[in-house]
Amino acid sequence: MDFCCGTSMIGRLAPLHTEGGAVLTDVPFLFCPTCGNTVVASDVEFDVTMFAHYCETDGVKTASVFDVIERDRVQAILDEYPSRPVGLEYPSVTAEQLDHMLDLWNFAREMGDELWRNDIRDALVRLHKVRSAERQPQSQT
Numbered sequence: 246m247d248f249c250c251g252t253s254m255i256g257r258l259a260p261l262h263t264e265g266g267a268v269l270t271d272v273p274f275l276f277c278p279t280c281g282n283t284v285v286a287s288d289v290e291f292d293v294t295m296f297a298h299y300c301e302t303d304g305v306k307t308a309s310v311f312d313v314i315e316r317d318r319v320q321a322i323l324d325e326y327p328s329r330p331v332g333l334e335y336p337s338v339t340a341e342q343l344d345h346m347l348d349l350w351n352f353a354r355e356m357g358d359e360l361w362r363n364d365i366r367d368a369l370v371r372l373h374k375v376r377s378a379e380r381q382p383q384s385q386t
């Protein structure tokens with residue numbers, strides 16, 4: 246189980262754009278709901294890296310990682326990292342973390358991943374609530 250910022254990460258399938266211009270779909274990413282850190286799930290990182298290299302070498306533009314990774318393995322990752330963790334707490338939130346989440350939200354929007362976008366938006370709303378609660382009330386000018 247991978248952790249970031251002391252919280253468990255969220256699993257999500259998303260397309261991966263490789264440096265060589267190929268697009269791999271159905272890549273299991275882990276995403277930290279606190280800081281927005283996003284990485285390919287370590288269980289399949291090697292397979293994804295090799296497959297990306299193969300696609301770039303062969304000039305394949307788009308391919309699903311399900312061609313080389315069994316769906317059961319990917320599903321096991323998603324089961325281990327549920328997309329909606331229960332009772333998640335945000336002890337402290339910085340403006341930088343909020344900025345990072347907004348970047349990620351834009352990234353999800355560019356990829357057209359509606360579900361992920363909604364998850365990030367939900368996380369942003371929760372982060373914002375924590376941040377607002379930390380602040381002393383200030384009058385707007």
Ligand SMILES: [Zn+2]
Pocket residue numbers: 249250277278279280281282
């Ligand atoms: Zn994090």
